[in-house]
Amino acid sequence: MTADTTTVAPPATASGPLETALWAAYARVYDNLLHLTGYRRLLDAVADVAAVDTGHHVVEVGCGTGNVLQRLARHRPATLLGIDGSGPMLTRARRKLRRGPVPTQLRQDDVVAGLAALPAGSVDRLVAVNVLYALHDRDAFWREARRVLRPTGSVVVSHTDRPGSWPLITEHVHAVGPRALAHVGLVAVALVDALIDTAARSGTWEFCDYPTLSEEAGRHGFAAEYRGRCYGGDVEGVNFLACYRPR
Numbered sequence: 305m306t307a308d309t310t311t312v313a314p315p316a317t318a319s320g321p322l323e324t325a326l327w328a329a330y331a332r333v334y335d336n337l338l339h340l341t342g343y344r345r346l347l348d349a350v351a352d353v354a355a356v357d358t359g360h361h362v363v364e365v366g367c368g369t370g371n372v373l374q375r376l377a378r379h380r381p382a383t384l385l386g387i388d389g390s391g392p393m394l395t396r397a398r399r400k401l402r403r404g405p406v407p408t409q410l411r412q413d414d415v416v417a418g419l420a421a422l423p424a425g426s427v428d429r430l431v432a433v434n435v436l437y438a439l440h441d442r443d444a445f446w447r448e449a450r451r452v453l454r455p456t457g458s459v460v461v462s463h464t465d466r467p468g469s470w471p472l473i474t475e476h477v478h479a480v481g482p483r484a485l486a487h488v489g490l491v492a493v494a495l496v497d498a499l500i501d502t503a504a505r506s507g508t509w510e511f512c513d514y515p516t517l518s519e520e521a522g523r524h525g526f527a528a529e530y531r532g533r534c535y536g537g538d539v540e541g542v543n544f545l546a547c548y549r550p551r
């Protein structure tokens with residue numbers, strides 16, 4: 305089974321040059337996260353909350369290198385569509401998803417513009433894992449999400465109230481011991497994280513907590529359901545997993 309990979313030119317609302325460079329750098333090291341128990345737990349938890357059924361139309365925005373799509377494909381949805389603004393991220397996703405088992409379309413586009421191109425009421429599951437902080441207009445995201453979802457559909461969101469993968473890495477070090485830090489790939493992830501931290505501090509991105517995100521979603525007709533945390537150890541906040549259904 306091959307991934308159908310349509311590429312369209314990123315529109316004006318897509319990431320600026322700094323963000324484009326950041327995501328390109330992250331693409332080179334991103335899959336090192338697969339070594340981390342917290343990230344693997346996250347993939348499983350997202351699949352649990354999404355509860356994808358045979359025949360579902362599933363869209364992941366900010367699909368990156370395709371790890372979430374690959375995990376969701378095990379549930380045999382009818383179609384999978386991944387939207388991401390980063391060419392280097394999608395190159396990796398394309399390689400990974402080429403072998404199926406579900407036909408997967410990958411589209412290079414801005415999240416909001418990519419959703420705007422979909423027909424109303426056509427999506428059963430909309431998945432957004434660790435990407436909403438990077439959107440410049442989250443209201444536009446929620447508006448489009450509400451439009452494309454079927455009445456029985458849901459938006460599954462993993463989000464974090466602070467930048468970087470550091471909570472994931474420290475949790476892993478607690479579990480595995482300091483030798484975990486000797487992993488070259490994880491050091492590279494930590495370096496890219498430092499850049500992401502800078503983007504957050506400069507106000508380019510906004511990391512928000514569960515009540516804030518849910519209030520935004522509520523303004524667009526979504527009821528929120530908190531589904532716990534996937535990583536972050538004993539630290540309050542950090543990651544949260546939530547499901548948003550049309551009211």
Ligand SMILES: C[S@@+](CC[C@H](N)C(=O)[O-])C[C@H]1O[C@@H](n2cnc3c(N)ncnc32)[C@H](O)[C@@H]1O
Nearest residue numbers: 327366367368388389390393414415433435438
């Ligand atoms: C931290 S990665 C998450 C990847 C994937 N969801 C996962 O959890 O493995 C965030 C992804 O969102 C994409 N992204 C960020 N802002 C975007 C935007 N406005 N439009 C499209 N993609 C965007 C980036 O290119 C990157 O691949």
